[in-house]
Amino acid sequence: MNSSKRGGIYGFRLQCLDLLVDLRSTDRTQTLLQYLVTVVQNKFPDVADFPSELQFLEKAATVSLEAIVADVNELSVSMQMTRKEHELQPENTVLQNFLSNAETKLKMLGEDLERAASVYKEALTYFGEDTKVTPNAFFSLFSRFIKSYKKAVADLERKQKFEEARQEDLLAVEVDPRGFDKSKRKSKALLDIHDGALDEAIKGMKRQGFRTSDETPGRRARAGTMARRVSISRKGSADAAANRREKPKDAYLASRPWLK
Numbered sequence: 395m396n397s398s399k400r401g402g403i404y405g406f407r408l409q410c411l412d413l414l415v416d417l418r419s420t421d422r423t424q425t426l427l428q429y430l431v432t433v434v435q436n437k438f439p440d441v442a443d444f445p446s447e448l449q450f451l452e453k454a455a456t457v458s459l460e461a462i463v464a465d466v467n468e469l470s471v472s473m474q475m476t477r478k479e480h481e482l483q484p485e486n487t488v489l490q491n492f493l494s495n496a497e498t499k500l501k502m503l504g505e506d507l508e509r510a511a512s513v514y515k516e517a518l519t520y521f522g523e524d525t526k527v528t529p530n531a532f533f534s535l536f537s538r539f540i541k542s543y544k545k546a547v548a549d550l551e552r553k554q555k556f557e558e559a560r561q562e563d564l565l566a567v568e569v570d571p572r573g574f575d576k577s578k579r580k581s582k583a584l585l586d587i588h589d590g591a592l593d594e595a596i597k598g599m600k601r602q603g604f605r606t607s608d609e610t611p612g613r614r615a616r617a618g619t620m621a622r623r624v625s626i627s628r629k630g631s632a633d634a635a636a637n638r639r640e641k642p643k644d645a646y647l648a649s650r651p652w653l654k
Contacts, residue, residue: 408521408532411539415546427546445540455533459511466500466507473500 414427434442473496480489514532518525523532 405522408523408535411535411542414539415542425546427542428550431543431546431550445544448536448540451533451537451540455530455537457529457533459514459529462507463511466504469500469503473497 414430415425417426418424419429473493476489476493476496480486480493483489514529515525518527518532
């Protein structure tokens with residue numbers, strides 16, 4: 395950030411908060427806001443719950459400071475008219491009681507308005523904003539940022555749960571279609587390894603010779619069974635063909651017994 399030709403950068407405008415959700419990593423899997431959430435959770439966990447401290451931003455964004463000032467000024471004008479009316483009717487106790495209560499409240503309301511306007515101006519100056527920015531525009535920036543921050547937290551939690559579930563699936567027991575537990579077979583094979591196992595395996599290969607997977611006892615037995623079935627099937631087919639060839643001759647002799 396400080397490599398710009400325009401000089402060093404010591405901060406950013408509040409409008410940049412809306413851009414945090416649009417800036418993504420090179421692989422497009424993470425936004426800049428999600429990265430900031432990760433940094434805050436890992437490095438500054440004491441401030442990770444800051445959204446709970448800003449509970450009334452949405453209500454503050456609906457306030458119009460100009461409208462409040464106009465209302466207070468209108469009340470001041472009405473109060474002056476009431477004083478003039480009381481001067482014309484000094485013995486009117488209703489006006490006297492109203493003025494004694496309303497003047498105090500109106501004075502407190504004016505002081506609160508001046509304090510609010512002063513604090514709001516200080517906040518604008520602190521964040522480097524123009525003093526003419528309305529409360530609606532100012533507080534809406536923070537309100538949108540809070541919503542985006544909470545959504546980024548939820549997205550990271552959902553992503554973490556997905557990764558944990560994927561790791562559990564990868565570590566789950568793998569079972570082949572025949573119902574054998576491959577992991578158990580592997581673990582049993584590992585348990586059979588002991589000192590001298592390699593020498594025993596080499597001696598066994600010398601005694602029995604090298605055999606391919608088709609020459610194993612199980613495969614040889616299945617191959618012999620299939621061969622016997624084929625032989626029986628062929629023999630049955632040959633007998634049936636012979637019977638079919640001899641049948642016309644037998645029928646001919648049966649119809650002519652004097653030829654036997």
